[in-house]
Amino acid sequence: MSKDNMNEIKQSLIYLACPYSHDNPEVRRFRHQTVNQVALKLHREGHFVYSPLTHNLPLIAKQYNLPVKILDLGILQSIY
Numbered sequence: 001m002s003k004d005n006m007n008e009i010k011q012s013l014i015y016l017a018c019p020y021s022h023d024n025p026e027v028r029r030f031r032h033q034t035v036n037q038v039a040l041k042l043h044r045e046g047h048f049v050y051s052p053l054t055h056n057l058p059l060i061a062k063q064y065n066l067p068v069k070i071l072d073l074g075i076l077q078s079i080y
Contacts, residue, residue: 014042026044
């Protein structure tokens with residue numbers, strides 16, 4: 001990859017942060033779904049997007065054979 005291409009990637013990389021922790025699991029679910037929708041929209045616009053919620057929750061669920069929808073802070077604390 002040329003230096004120009006690397007500069008283009010660096011310029012279009014977006015780190016998409018979103019709060020997740022909340023006592024109410026419905027709020028956590030809403031936040032996860034919302035950040036996923038925004039990440040997808042940005043991706044479709046041609047951006048490289050890294051969103052910790054979008055990328056990490058499915059990986060943790062897969063590792064521990066859990067459905068993503070039940071992951072919450074309490075479960076994560078018990079795993080780690």
